[in-house]
Amino acid sequence: MIPGEHEDEDPGEAELFEHYSFQAASGQEPLRIDKYLMNLIRNATRNKIQQAARDGNIRVNEQVVKQNYRVKSGDVVRVLFEHPPYEHLIKPEAIPLTIVYEDDSLLVIDKPAGMVVHPGHGNYSGTLVNALAYHLGDMPMNSDSRPGLVHRIDKDTTGLLVIAKTHQAMAHLARQFFEKTTEREYIALVWGNVEEDKGSVEGAIGRNPKNRLQMQVFPDGEQGKEAKTNYEVLERFRYVTLVSCRLETGRTHQIRVHMKYLGHPLFNDARYGGERILKGTTFTKYKQFVDNAFALLPRQALHAHTLGFTHPVSGEWMAFRADLPPDMTSCIEKWRHYTRHVTDE
Structure with a gap:
């Protein structure tokens, strides 16, 4: 597979x-x-x-x-x-799922913030896989011996995931991701005023040798795997920018790493330095404003907004969209209000 x-x-x-x-x-x-x-x-x-x-x-x-x-x-x-030694001991748990679509071959869910996709160190229960085991029972294993998972997003990223319910669907969907025929758009709020209205980031992504919980860009490609992200500015809020990111590859932390490489870490992304004030003034009122925005969105500002793929049985093109979650919309609206009504220079 x-x-x-x-x-x-x-x-x-x-x-x-x-x-x-x-x-x-x-x-x-x-x-x-x-x-x-x-x-x-x-x-x-x-x-x-x-x-x-x-x-x-x-x-x-x-x-x-x-x-x-x-x-x-x-x-x-x-x-x-590399994988938990108890992976065959996954316990079904009655955890609610937001199911966007389901048929005999697959389902598409809208994952909330805070939900880990599958069991791992420190997360032995309460994961999406635990919920799927309860909802679906038996599921096909992917090449990493993880049931149902065709692709993944991390704990604090929200949005769309497709889950395979049969071996045929797993193989077909996995090939689409491998051959880059799926379509995925993410919405991100990033630090700084992104200079170009649209552009691309290309740079191999690999594990940071000094911090193995981080990834980094290796621009000459001597390490890591090729990666490309296309971005487009949606709205500017003086010191942060709302962007759409479309993936041509799907590397670990790709958007977070590529945007940091551009000089625009994701807003409140603690792993990559976005939890600090990176742009703006030194005024106390501004610091208080940003702290309040962090409180509204206590995670990195990233949402898997759209997902498109070919149905593994019917051959029909399937397209899904998940609205921004309330924490992101509240934070964005706060910045929008600031841009319109606050003068601090």
Whole structure:
């Protein structure tokens, strides 16, 4: 199966990582690290542990070690799994879903802010996958062994997701995402007055070597994967800009990383520095105004607004739209009012 691409997924809860940390007890006899971890991590297979070692994701005393390293007394061991070892133990939970469309092959949902897409470190329940397991029962696995998921958005991004209900739908939809024949538009509020009315950002995206919970642009493409975002200004509010972003690829945190690369981090995006006042005056009233706007929208200002794809059975083109959620509309209206009525220069 060809995997779908994953726009804006949070690596802390999606592809990267399940975290465990242990300190070897005093008197610990030397023991191969794979055996040591199997004794401590429930449901983790030896193959999964050895794969983590091959990927450089097992560290002892902050140094990467191989699978034959022998743990000794006092060692601090940290392991990062690419996928949770309990992925086959997903519990159905009666969590309400906003279903935009559903038939025998798929459903489209409007995900709220705060909902993690699938179980991961620190989020063992309350996820979209838990809700889907309750709503749908059996679901086809994607290439990452995650039920129903064709693509993902992170915890604090709102908007549209398509979910496969059959193996045929999973394969067909995954191929569309891989071949870039889907259409996806996101609405974002970004810091600064975006200079061009429309444009494109191209730059390979890969993991930040200094902070593995962040992604970054590698403009010469020496690392990461190719990525392209087309943007268009929708409205300007002096110190922030409302933009539409259309994806040609779907890399982790693509819009957030590309807009930061342009010099326009998303409003209140704490992971990429947007939770600070980046543009504007030093007046106390302005600071209070921005703090109030942050309170209205306590997350990054990003919404998966439209989604289009070909139905895997009928061949019909399907197009969906999700209105901006109340937290974004309230924040935008606050900036709109500020632009019209406030003079602070």
